[in-house]
Amino acid sequence: MRHRPRRKSRPATPRQADPIEVRVERFGARGDGIARGPEGPLYIPDTVPGDRAIVLPGATRGDGRAATLREVLESGPGRVTPPCAHADRCGGCTLQHASGDLIAAMKRDQLAEALARKGLPADIVAPTVSVPAGSRRxxxxxxxxxxxxxxxxxxxxxxxxxxxxxxxxxxxxxxxxxxxxxxxxxxxxxxxxxxxxxxxxxxxxxxxxxxxxxxxxxxxxxxxxxxxxxxxxxxxxxxxxxxxxxxxxxxxxxTPRTVFAGVPVDLPIGGFLQPSREGQEILTRLVLQGVPDNAPTVADLYAGCGSFAVPLSKRGANVVAVEGSEAAVAALRRGAAGLRLQAECRDLARDPLGVTELNRFQAVVFDPPRAGAAAQAETLAQSAVPRIVAVSCNPATLARDLRSLVDGGYTLDSAVPVDQFTWSGHVEAVAVLSRPV
Structure with a gap:
């Protein structure tokens, strides 16, 4: 008996959702407003908590759906008129419709929630320190x-x-x-x-x-x-x-040049520089506050061109700066000639400092890229370094690395969110840890 070949069925075209009215409850990690929808959370750009709005549910996103804002029926507190003519389309800024105070609170919550997800204390997170608009360099x-x-x-x-x-x-x-x-x-x-x-x-x-x-x-x-x-x-x-x-x-x-603590450093072509001078100064101040004044030897890991290493050395510490970019290390060596500062080129993701190397320092600063410092945090957790200052542009990987350090016996003393990515969902942070004596 011969069977007819089975006809291939075409995938069903998803039914176009109808617009619905929602109340935005909170911000998400990307800066989208989140509201309850009939099938789970709705992630809605260009909204703030408290907005009552008409939205159009769209594609699946995580545990819910993305949605498009159709109309704001009632504005939530903190909604403002965007200052830029490109605000409704440009992907560079996603939060121009929110007030500075609202964004600062959101970024503090973002850091606190990342810590809480790893079982770390969220109540230690300080208010956000923000740089002004028009400062990005x-x-x-x-x-x-x-x-x-x-x-x-x-x-x-x-x-x-x-x-x-x-x-x-x-x-x-x-x-x-x-x-x-x-x-x-x-x-x-x-x-x-x-x-x-x-x-x-x-x-x-x-x-x-x-x-x-x-x-x-x-x-x-x-x-x-x-x-x-x-x-x-x-x-x-x-x-x-x-x-x-x-x-x-x-x-x-x-030669493009920047100055760290009065020391001019020539920048390698295309080299990394903090997005704003104001942000660099805030991060440096928080790092210097976190490292004891009397720490005689300090390691600055993922040191770049020396934005932390140079001020620490100028303050009196003997600093070992470790960085994976040969060009950045060469620039730092030239600029820091005469300081008590040694620069070393090393890929810390593949070859982190070991426990014996770390134990000669009274403090360690690390400022890795967005992927974090998982390997280095593991060896730091086994070390006897009395004070650690962690700088990060990614709350999720920061929380992961801090969890490793706390599991190794460190106490998380403070965490300060820093907003130098104006009107975006990104936030930096400086966390200080100590090992109880």
Whole structure:
């Protein structure tokens, strides 16, 4: 008996949800408002707690659904008018509709909740310390060279589309004033192909521009001359070009430089710098408060170019700074010549300092990337270092690392959230731990 082949069934098209009225109850980790929906939580951008709104449920997200705001029927406390014309589309800022006090409270709660999820005390979290808008000195822009003209700006929310940005109240004016000229420059660089990422950094000695092409080849001689002319006209300190992760200077009129505790340090091309000077000063102050004044030997792990190591050394400590970037270590060694500071290049994720190495220090500072310092925290937990100061831009990995240290016998004494990512869901923190004698 022959059987007919079974016809393949097509997946059912999900039914379009109807708009519903909700009351936003709280912020989520990304800065979205969260409300109760018929199928679980709804995550709603552009809302604040207390908003009564009409929303359209959309795709599944975690244990609930994403939703689109259709109309605010009643504003919650803390809702404000966004200051930027691009606020409704730009993915760089997601919280311009919320007051500064509301954002500060949200970021404190974000850190407290991350600690609580790991069984750590949340009541020790201090109020958020925030930097003002218009202070950001480092931006990474996207540029697209199109037939209709060059687009320069940031990605649209949840999209690969680039918004052509004409203003940015987050950033320093020295950077935003360059946008029109940068747009024209990139439009004329055929070597960039379809486009590039553009990193602009304001150092103490001027602006650095780093071009990272998405495709294309090296600049021609004429294009290199165009870059030189651009740097001269706009007083650019340095223009660099990055290919396959390797950056080289194309125009170097002067070296970008920053100052840590009165010590000038030359920045490697494309090197890391805290997003704002104000944020750097806040983090440095909190680190110095966390390290005892009389600690004779201090390790600064993931030290970068020395934003903590140099001030600690200037205060009187013998500092060992450990960093994975050879360029950053070389810059720190040059800048810190004459200080009681030793810089070492080492990949701490693969080769963390061991217990014996750690036990020669009276204090350890660590400031890892977003992935945290899991391996280093494990060895620190077994050490006898009396004081540890942890700096992080990711509450989740910070809480994980702090849990390791507390399990090793440390006491979590304090945690301070720092907001230098204005109008975004990101938050930094400085935590201090001590080992009871």
């Amino acid at each position: 480092r931006l990474r822009l996207s540029a697209l060279r199109l037939a209709a003209g060059t687009v320069l700006g940031f990605n649209e929310r949840a999209s690969g589309k680039v918004i052509d940005v004409r203003e940015c109240p987050v950033a320093r004016r020295e950077l935003t004033d360059l946008f029109p000229a940068l747009r024209d420059l990139i439009g004329g660089l055929e070597c960039l192909g379809r486009g590039a990422d553009v990193q602009v950094t304001l150092s103490d000695t001027g602006v650095e521009i780093l071009l990272i092409p998405t495709s294309g080849g090296d600049p021609s001689l004429d294009e290199r001359q165009d870059l030189v002319d651009f740097a001269e006209r706009h007083d650019i300190a340095r223009i660099g070009w990055e290919t396959d992760g390797i950056a080289e200077p194309l125009v170097a009129r002067r």
